[in-house]
Amino acid sequence: MEPIKALNYRYSTKEFDQTRKLSEEDLQTIKKLLQLSPSSVNVQPWHFIVATTEEGKKRVASAAQGDFSFNEPKILDASAVVVFSTKTDISDDFLLHITDQEDQDGRFAEDQHKKGTHAARQMFVDLHKYDFKDLQHWSEKQVYLNLGSFLLGVAELGIDAVPMEGLDMKALDTEFNLREKGFTSCVVVSLGYRASTDFNAPLPKSRLNKAEIIEQV
Ligand SMILES: Cc1cc2nc3c(=O)[nH]c(=O)nc-3n(C[C@H](O)[C@H](O)[C@H](O)COP(=O)(O)O)c2cc1C
Numbered sequence: 001m002e003p004i005k006a007l008n009y010r011y012s013t014k015e016f017d018q019t020r021k022l023s024e025e026d027l028q029t030i031k032k033l034l035q036l037s038p039s040s041v042n043v044q045p046w047h048f049i050v051a052t053t054e055e056g057k058k059r060v061a062s063a064a065q066g067d068f069s070f071n072e073p074k075i076l077d078a079s080a081v082v083v084f085s086t087k088t089d090i091s092d093d094f095l096l097h098i099t100d101q102e103d104q105d106g107r108f109a110e111d112q113h114k115k116g117t118h119a120a121r122q123m124f125v126d127l128h129k130y131d132f133k134d135l136q137h138w139s140e141k142q143v144y145l146n147l148g149s150f151l152l153g154v155a156e157l158g159i160d161a162v163p164m165e166g167l168d169m170k171a172l173d174t175e176f177n178l179r180e181k182g183f184t185s186c187v188v189v190s191l192g193y194r195a196s197t198d199f200n201a202p203l204p205k206s207r208l209n210k211a212e213i214i215e216q217v
Pocket of ligand 1: 011012013162163166167187205
């Protein structure tokens, strides 16, 4: 799908058609979208949980209780649900692991390129860890960048989605032992196909005027 068409087609789906499921092929493409997102210095500080079973979706929906119960049906009725989580720390070992992967993927003709890439990446991470003291915030920005490319990607596949921050992230972290694994959740995306009764589907898209938000110089 052409990008503007895809961005107009997509909308935050408030009611999913429970009878329609994503194909196995689409699920594989969805995982590829999550993997292929860019990130600053290719740091990839993320982890994803893809829930496709009733049991898996119920586990995600445990974070949509009380004040967040308005999001529960969007999780339970979806075909698949993706939990986006952010790394809580970035160790030197993790940075070396990224560089090893890049090496394996054939990005370094010479060993000194590998060493230089590692040093540059470490410099950026240390800047955020020690000088700006915003490592977690910086990492989460990378996860949200992934979210943006993901939402466009699924729209191009003709798959409906809703991103959700309205969840109890602490409950989600506990349910999936995310903190013990070195991650914390920040946003969840439900995927599937819009129900014919979704009130939000026929509403026109509303955005601030281009003249207000864009300055061309
Ligand atoms: C990061 C993020 C969090 C959101 N959280 C929720 C949510 O918890 N529940 C919900 O129904 N919609 C949620 N939305 C949907 C927004 O309200 C929606 O994207 C916005 O109103 C623009 O409408 P559109 O997505 O239909 O174009 C969220 C959107 C984003 C990008």
